[in-house]
Amino acid sequence: MTATLTLDSVTLPSAPVGAPNPLPAVAAMPQAPYEAATDGLPDELAENIRYGQVGSIHPYLLQDQYTRERSEAPMRVAVLENDLLRAEFAVDLGGRLVRLLDKTTGRDLVYRNTIFQPANLGLRNAWFSGGVEWNIGMRGHWPLTCAPLYAAALTAPDGEPVLRMWEYERVRGLIVQIDATLDSRVAGLHVRVRVRNPHAEETGMYWWTNIAVAQTEGSRVFAPATHAYQTQYDGTLARVDVAAPDVSRPAQAPAAADWFYVLDRAAQPWIAALEPDGSGLGHFSTPRLSGRKLFVWGDTAGGRHWQKWLGGSYFEIQGGLATTQYEHLRMPGGATWEWTETFVPLQVDGADGAWGAAVAVVGEAVHRAVGGCDSSRLDAVADAAPERMLNRGAAWGALEAELAARLGRGFDALPGVRFDRDAGDEGEYWRALLDGSAPDAGVDAPVSYVAGEDWDRLLGAAPATWLTHYHRGVIAHAAGAVDRAAAHYEASLRQRRSAWALRGLGLVRIAQGQVDAGIDVLTDAASLAPDLAPLALELGEALLIAGRAEEASGFLAALAPAVRAQGRFRVLAVRAALASGAHDEARRMLEDEFDVPDIREGELSMSDVWRETFPDRPVPERYDFSMA
Secondary structure, eight states: OOOEEEEEEEEEEEOOOOSOOSSOOOSOOOOOSOOOOOTTOOHHHHHHHHTTOOOOOTTSOOBOOOOSOOEEEEEEEEEEEOSSEEEEEETTTTTEEEEEEETTTTEESSOOOSSBOOEEEETTEEEOOSSEEEEESSSSBOTTTTSOOEEEEEEOTTSOEEEEEEEEETTTTEEEEEEEEEOSSSSOEEEEEEEEOOSSSOEEEOEEEEEEEEOOTTOEEEOSOSEEEEEETTOOEEEEESBTTBOOOGGGOSSOEEEEEOOOTTSOOEEEEEOTTSEEEEEEEOTTSOEEEEEEOOSSHHHHHHHHHHTSOEEEEEEESSSSTTOOEEEOTTOEEEEEEEEEEEEOSSOSSOHHHHHHHHHHHHHHHHHHOOOHHHHHHTTOOOOEEEEOOOSHHHHHHHHHHHTTOOOOOOTTOOOOTTOSSTTHHHHHHHTTOOOOOTTSOOSOOOOSHHHHHHHHHSOOOHHHHHHHHHHHHHTTOHHHHHHHHHHHHHHOOOHHHHHHHHHHHHHTTOHHHHHHHHHHHHHHSTTOHHHHHHHHHHHHHTTOHHHHHHHHHTSOHHHHTSHHHHHHHHHHHHHTTOHHHHHHHHHSOOOOTTOBTTOOHHHHHHHHHOTTSOOOGGGOOOOO
């Protein structure tokens, strides 16, 4: 059965992700809406939860400039197809498997979203629902979930095509390679993941494969477990019996929750989602990917609202390296971890009974599917060089390797990946710096940033300019060294006055407890970049937090109408009105209904201001994102 690998596009109603926010993300990384307590947990699990926490998403820039206005637009996909399956990978969107079609039955095995609508659930803000997402590095939806990956076509020794996707993850400093191919004997998609730590130092490692499945009233999820660690949006993490009560039916979940199944590590990990007629999807893997999870949105106003907000009703079955998603694992320097995942259509009879008996029936079906599959083709091409390029990612893998060589450090890349030093505009300044020059880019916002002592050392060796000092200030700021950051920002400003260094210095002054001085500096920054909405938002927020609500209201009123009309600014205006006692104005603004396109998962700003403004009226559905 010969497969093909082609490039295609799918046209969907789409809201563009938009240009990155130009302000470096030096603030604390946005956290998931719930945190896990370690009390009463096994020692290994508790230690993994405490290890490897990440404080900032820097050096990535946030992707928060999208709206909810959609128009028809193409999504580029790499398509693996044979007589049995069609698999579509969005190469410009983190390699997401956006469709897996069972051609025999015409069923989509994973949830296929009919729109592309970013929302604020990712580590860089923008995220979209649907398909199968690959998450590496740190807890959350990974930084490249809305960014291009390298992609290439390979031909295996048996003549069958293999899709390879790869990138360099900048926070953890990891290389990820994802190879995908269709089984030649049965309906099955095989995915081989290889992760290399190319550096000598240990780093934290995280991986979860998130598989969205369309939810119906009869959907049911199975895994070979009797217990799970259940989390809810109130922050609890407790070991529960998954059969009493039976938690296998997502549509019956009263509220949003995760169930991290406690699996037998000696057995092959698997999870499956079935409909009442026995049709569905099975996912199994080699032992390293040992964790399995069910996520549901739950039957609350917020859960229903979030699914509508994202485009449709679904739940997720997932596979990960650890028992829970709160954990990071220790990955030694130079280590390579790899595993194979397989996705198969299932048709199972007799899976409608009690949990234990139903799991046994589904498990037999999964193991039959395992026995019929052959993923050995991926072993044969694991180290092979890319052949025909399909997509380009970023230059960072090449630039980090070059920097390491310059400083006499090792950078042991995977043999099957190639990074392009000249890919994209993001690397232009840093290529020049590595080539021995530090170009003066005027006072325009830098298009990219770097992190770590090695880049700081390279910047320090270059001729000092406002830009080298500014970048060194950002590196220090993101690392929490605010005094050193302030010194570099001030040195930058002595050479040239820029909104960027002023903004950094203003945030540092506030962090140092000099709130009024910091606000004055932020005001200067905003005067140099009056059209930069993210900077105006930071200044308005700082005024409000400092108790200067009337000033905040005046500042917001003076902004351009197009900026004032944005949802974030309208929420800020309501808060400022409430804080200054202008309750009638707050009521008027809230009753003039509006949306906040990048409202964060778990954020209750809309319902909070409504309750403060209208304590005797229920929160309207439009404003209710509560998950409890």
